[in-house]
Amino acid sequence: MELNEFRNIYFIGIGGIGMSALARYFSVNGKNVSGYDKTASPITDGLEEIGITIHFEDDIENVADNFKDALSTVVVYTPAVPSKHKELNYFFNNGFTVLKRSEMLGVITKNTRCMAVAGTHGKTTTSTILGHIMKECGTNATSFLGGISENYNSNLILGGSEISVVEADEYDRSFLMLSPDIACVTSMDEDHLDIYSQKNALEESFIEFANKVSDKLIVRKGLPLEGLTYAIEEKADYYADNLKIKEGSYIFDVMTPTEIIRNVEFNLPGKHNVLNAVAALAMANYHGVSLRAIAKALLSFKGIKRRFTYKIQTDNLVLIDDYAHHPTELNAVENAVREMYPLERVMAIFQPHLFSRTKDFADDFGQSLSKFDEVLLLDIYPAREKPIEGITSSWLLDKINCPKKKLSTKEELIQHIKESDAKVKMLLGAGDIGQLVEGITKDLLGEN
Incomplete structure (x- = not known):
């Protein structure tokens, strides 16, 4: 496949971290780029700022006419998109070149x-x-x-x-x-x-x-x-x-x-x-x-957002944001924070990611989270999955052995965080906890 044959690139799931990099790349290199995502986010906001049109309702009527020309449009989708997605099936059924994100990356590289x-x-x-x-x-x-x-x-x-x-x-x-x-x-x-x-x-x-x-x-x-x-x-x-x-x-x-x-x-x-x-x-x-x-x-390397990112760093309070969502990653961030703050109490605010991962690694999660002085556990973030019977955050909480642990809703989260006397607080997980970080930071700084 030759990319120069196509003027238009349409993305289904354009707000994903890997998808959005491709969208930026094609936009900067002169292609017409548009796309769909389930929800708006800072990533989709950034794409719209550079002129990429995005909509958030799965309806082919929302796709601009020039992207409905199969000869000039290539469609890129992420495997996280459900098989019943209306737009994706329209493109599959009407003669379009449709590639997974990885296939498009393969073409580019x-x-x-x-x-x-x-x-x-x-x-x-x-x-x-x-x-x-x-x-x-x-x-x-x-x-x-x-x-x-x-x-x-x-x-x-x-x-x-x-x-x-x-x-x-x-x-x-x-x-x-x-x-x-x-x-x-x-x-x-x-x-x-x-x-x-x-x-x-x-x-x-x-x-x-x-x-x-x-x-x-x-x-x-x-x-x-x-x-x-x-x-x-x-x-x-x-x-x-x-x-x-x-x-x-x-x-x-x-x-x-x-x-x-x-x-x-x-x-x-x-x-x-x-x-x-x-x-x-x-x-x-x-x-x-x-x-x-x-x-x-x-x-001169400054790091990556949501990878041990300091949001607050004062004499009395440290707030760290990290994407850790697997027991090995939790162990790594716990080791790192103990290395930096060996004498301080550390609270983990963790959102489990995927029912299947929580089920498969439950005992390992329990051991990893037990290393913290306090744990706040949010509901499991489902992402692409349906719930699995019996696999809940309450079930996971029973596997955690630390002095202070509790479940929390998103609405109660800031109250529970403020009640803790731990100097170091870590926001951990790969789900939508990342969207709560700025609000929590402002609340703890007294800016809300």
Whole structure:
């Protein structure tokens, strides 16, 4: 398929983080872009600000006439869209070229030197660090991100068409649509068991992805894949050593197959983020970027929205917002916050994401959340799923063993947060808790 054959790109689910990056990319590159999403959000607001028309009711009558021409329009949809979606079925049934988001990303990246970051955890942070390195070091890469970069206030870092940086998503086996030249695998923990019925099916999918890599695979040490390895505080092809914390930043040395760079400074909290930084460094360095230039770029990296993002940081109150929605991610943010605030009480305000994930990892969630001093638990966010009988936040709460724990509705949330004497409060989850963050921040600052 040749993209220059199409003038119009129509997105179903345009407000998704991956979909919106593609929409921005095509809009900036002169295509007519429009789309549908279920609800308005800051992401759809941002797309409308650059001239993209969006509607929020599933009705083909809302689609502009020029997007109903099958010869000049390609339609892109996300797997989260239900099969009964009226607009999607109209396009399927009327001769349109209809692609999943991953297929479109595959088309874009097929003719580029593609640098792809895969993994059940860490891929958004790693790909965003890599995109920033490539931008700062003048490689003229275009990066499609799964989060909003604080440096660019966007999930798209624009550059040329010779190099692409992409997040390679294992959900729905999407990453198998890509043609990676240099790739990284950060982790292969069990997840998405609604797609992968068992762990070995997930591993097989990662192995299939690894086999698609045409130049070099870089993997976290210990994973069952062949390639250059990376690690922290243990020997690998690329590894960080001599870690120190100074005024909230990490300082460390990086050993590579050919040289050593001393006193690299990185401002994201948590050793898991140092690991992500080493992965991005390894990819960029293998591509040919100098270690000195990479170190300078790492120093200026500001992070990603909803990845250990400080919303309030005073002597009496710290409010942190994070996307963590899997037990492994909860463990990582808990480790990071204890590292930063070893003497303080920490409250977790957590919204479970997906009934299936809550069911599959209930005991692990219980263990992870039990590490906090206090827990507030919201209802499970369903996303694309129907409820599962017996799988509720009340059921999950019984598995949590910490001194103070309770359920909360969204309406009661700010009251419960204010009642807590914990200095550090963390808003955690991948559902619509992210839409509550600004209101909670203003309430705690007394601005509402």
